[in-house]
Amino acid sequence: MRNRVYLDWNATTPLRAEARMAMLAAWDLIGNPSSVHAEGREARRLIEKARGALASAVGALPRNVVFTSSGTEANVLALSPGLSAPAGGTVERLLVSAVEHASVLAGGRFPSDRIGQIRVTPSGVVDLEHLNALLGAGAPALVSIMAANNETGALEPIGKAAKVVHDAGGLLHVDAIQALGKIPFDIKAVGADLATFSAHKIGGPKGVGALVVAEGVSGLEPVLRGGGQELGRRAGTENVAGIAGFGAAVKTAVQTLSEDAERMASLRDRLENGLRSIAGATIFSDDVQRLPNTVLFSAPGLKAETAVIGFDLEGIAVSSGSACSSGKVQPSHVLSAMGFGPAIAQGAVRVSLGWSTQPEDINRALEAWRKLGNTLLREQARNTA
Incomplete structure (x- = not known):
């Protein structure tokens, strides 16, 4: 056969060998990463190692990486009413491209009457003129455009879109889940204010994602509230083994x-x-x-x-x-x-x-x-x- x-x-x-090894080592740990004793500090060390690996891979600061349970949760967390740009001003509505993943098209936590859709060309690329017109027809907006389409593979003009969005006083979220590990992605270079990622798309385990927030962006409202993990941005005891696998996978993916x-x-x-x-x-x-x-x-x-x-x-x-x-x-x-x-x-x-x-x-x-x-x-x- x-x-x-x-x-x-x-x-x-498939799970990369490097991710599997990192997860096996993490599963042998006893401590809760929020505990201050030696066992807890060792679990915390693995999380922070992975946080640093992802931050380094996408040109961010480790403190601006928020681990989640999936890329979908990361997208919902990112699509948060009340986000503020470094220069001031709060986004009051959401604009998404018509070819986004379902977790973005659902609009996160924006009410449906405050969500607009951006046209794309017959090639599947965002129509920047339509985006500009939509931005000029209302209050400051959070705009969500994926870096690479999960079906066609088409790359979106993120850098150009970022300029249009920022000139209009808005913020840009980039779903970079399909881009990571396949093309270079740097949150600063493309001008993204928020970017989302998923471990299992790059050889990491299923059930782990991340949101990366650019320096100076504030007002992120947690989806899950409770113990104050992830600097209060995502409550719940962290998936230490999954996060360790994510960190190992992203390091290998970027190297190769x-x-x-x-x-x-x-x-x-x-x-x-x-x-x-x-x-x-x-x-x-x-x-x-x-x-x-x-x-x-x-x-x-x-x-x-x-x-x-x-x-x-x-x-x-x-x-x-x-x-x-x-x-x-x-x-x-x-x-x-x-x-x-x-x-x-x-x-x-x-x-x-x-x-x-x-x-x-x-x-x-x-x-x-x-x-x-x-x-x-x-x-x-x-x-x-």
Whole structure:
């Protein structure tokens, strides 16, 4: 029996060896990290080591890193009414791009009547003119734009958006969950005021996320109140083992970023060339900068659920987009926002690569697509006969 091929790295990643070792060491500790005795101080040391690793990776100060239970919780924490910019002024409304993750589109803790949506281009990139118009039509806003789309891989113009937002007296939140470990990300360099991350997207454990706040931003309201952990920004005893694994994973991911990105981009390009040659496959957002590991494609008449099952039967794990739904294949809201109708949006399949993806894995994926594509072409021929 042939080994399975995992090509759904944007959904989650295997646990890195470095993260596993860090977690095993943490599980042997007894102390509560809030305790002042030696056992507690040792647990605290592991948390602060991980905090420093993430801060260093994204150009932040360790004191501005808040650990959470997930990227979703980090996003909800970030989308907080009452945030204030260093120059003064409190955000009173929220603007989100139409292609954001569901945890951002839900609006955090902003009431629905204070949430607006920013259009995107057919390539999936934020329309900066529309953003500028929205900012000029009301009170100071918190704007949320992801660094890289989890479905298409399209990179957003974060630096340009930050200038537009700051000129209007607003704040910029960047969901950088898919960007970390795949492209360089520095919170200062891009001008973000808040940025969110998730451990399991970079080889860390599931159930750990983080919010990074730029220096000078204030007014963050905790979602969970209680014991005052994380400097009062997120109550609850910290997940010491998970956080330790996050720190080890981010350190390794940043160290190997350039090498991994170059290799994945080469494999991605070979995959896309093969996909296009079969059944008229279309690659989404291929005319803009994208993550080096992500391919979202479709073909006339293709049904995503059928394709995902077909790949799975051939021993290959792919997805139809975000892995955060009920498990049912739904039309992509990202493609809908880009202007594609249900017929093509319902057929979109995402292939995402990782640091251990091999050329043979690409060969297997193309072999499976050739079988699916030939079946699709035969059905089209019968329907037109």
